[in-house]
Amino acid sequence: MFRLLEETGFTRLRSAVEPRFRFRKVSTQVSAEAFGVKAVMMTAVKPA
């Protein structure tokens, strides 16, 4: 998604992992970790 934001023309991109995100179901969390699934906070600006 970060790449899409850049390609679309957004600037001043910032991101950080949301450290506390996890799935409730353990099996889902295990699968998610296997695919590197995480929650990320992103900010960006449309050029003036």
Add this chain to the structure above:
Amino acid sequence: MTESEDIAPSLEGVLKDEILRMYQEVADNPRNEFHFFHGREAAELFDYAPEWLDRAPSGAVESFAGVGNPHRRSNLQPGETVLDLGSGAGLDAIIASWQVGPTGAVIGLDLNPTMCLKARAHATAADAHMECRTGAMENIPVPDAAVDVVLSNGVINLSFRKRRVIEELFRVLKPGGRLSITDIVSAKQLSQSIVNDPKLWAS
């Protein structure tokens, strides 16, 4: 990143229906368990201010299904116009409304007209002002350059056309406008079996 070319049109329809069904269930049966945390438990996990959660209607809090806290970096100012993409039962839109105040405006967007009705009712009960429009994030019913800030919380990952969604966000933002979003990303391409599973996709 999964885009529409990876999804047959008929499957896209099935998956979209499952998304609608899943989040309607969260709103109708907040005491059920889901793959993800939801409600006040989730909001507290993501450091939503307790005073917000106490002030907002319980129905809006119970149905919260975000994946983070876009308010941390939104820096909303009085008078700003905000779009909440995927507004659900309205918690994030209500919080945004309190921050932009009576001179600002909040537009919620949700695919589900029932959720829009709920969100508007919750906003009224919370002394917040928001309008909610029913529509798809791939075709946002907002004019060009109309909003100062876009908030979104765990929604864009549900789209099969993420590039299109991002382009729409760019279109509706004013020059100098900003995004504050939280969402799910994956480091690896999801297997087709996961992509094809409506329940896993909607989670």
